[in-house]
Amino acid sequence: MTGPTPTGLTLQDVVLTYPDGDRRLTALDAVSLHSAPGELTAIVGPSGSGKSSLLAVAATLLRPDSGRVLVDGEDVCGLTAKQATALRRERIGIVFQQPNLLASLTALEQLLAVAHLRGTRPRAARGRAEQLLASVGLTDGKQHRRPHQLSGGERQRVNIARALFAEPAVLLVDEPTSALDHERGARITDLLATVTRTHRTATLLVTHDRTLLTHADQILELVDGRLR
Numbered sequence: 248m249t250g251p252t253p254t255g256l257t258l259q260d261v262v263l264t265y266p267d268g269d270r271r272l273t274a275l276d277a278v279s280l281h282s283a284p285g286e287l288t289a290i291v292g293p294s295g296s297g298k299s300s301l302l303a304v305a306a307t308l309l310r311p312d313s314g315r316v317l318v319d320g321e322d323v324c325g326l327t328a329k330q331a332t333a334l335r336r337e338r339i340g341i342v343f344q345q346p347n348l349l350a351s352l353t354a355l356e357q358l359l360a361v362a363h364l365r366g367t368r369p370r371a372a373r374g375r376a377e378q379l380l381a382s383v384g385l386t387d388g389k390q391h392r393r394p395h396q397l398s399g400g401e402r403q404r405v406n407i408a409r410a411l412f413a414e415p416a417v418l419l420v421d422e423p424t425s426a427l428d429h430e431r432g433a434r435i436t437d438l439l440a441t442v443t444r445t446h447r448t449a450t451l452l453v454t455h456d457r458t459l460l461t462h463a464d465q466i467l468e469l470v471d472g473r474l475r
């Protein structure tokens with residue numbers, strides 16, 4: 248590529264196919280996009296259009312058949328499984344549809360578990376975890392509650408704070424509001440826009456609900472694996 252190395256997340260001509268009987272199904276068909284640090288990019292599209300596949304490729308969970316995925320200018324498609332795991336831990340925050348929190352841990356402990364995996368010193372980790380939870384609105388003792396003692400929206404906030412713990416360059420978010428009513432969904436999308444700006448993440452947000460996208464910097468539509 249010519250010019251300066253792009254920061255944030257870049258996909259170049261990404262093709263992804265799945266086995267489909269004796270043929271192959273093309274889930275992503277020459278997809279190119281760029282999301283800069285501090286930019287919220289929304290991906291919308293009907294069921295089966297390839298949204299989850301796109302996030303999986305961006306997360307290095309699936310390797311594309313061809314094309315390139317760059318995180319802060321580094322091509323991540325050729326990484327070994329071990330390198331890809333390290334990249335996800337250090338550079339990529341992932342927020343799944345259903346908050347996959349550990350039932351026995353409090354909100355604070357969910358973040359401290361990440362800190363432990365990363366080898367962050369306990370005192371520094373605790374301060375940072377408390378600050379992050381406060382920044383997503385979890386104060387007044389809620390940081391000491393377990394998932395079943397929190398609302399769906401609050402659980403999703405813990406999920407977002409946890410994904411931000413490593414100060415990732417890229418934040419990937421898959422239908423974060425599907426289990427929430429419209430108002431709570433809108434507040435989560437507002438929060439994602441705010442953290443994208445303050446943490447300077449290149450954020451990809453997959454959603455089917457266009458009414459939640461008032462804060463997106465770009466909205467890309469995926470149809471049959473192609474971006475429009």
Ligand SMILES: Nc1ncnc2c1ncn2[C@@H]1O[C@H](COP(=O)(O)OP(=O)(O)OP(=O)(O)O)[C@@H](O)[C@H]1O
Nearest residue numbers: 265266272274292293294295296297298299300301
């Ligand atoms: N593991 C797989 N093996 C074979 N085909 C798959 C696999 N995963 C997804 N597909 C197919 O790839 C296409 C894209 O699927 P994908 O899950 O990325 O779509 P999506 O836009 O996220 O859909 P939804 O909104 O319903 O979650 C679909 O035709 C789907 O059937």
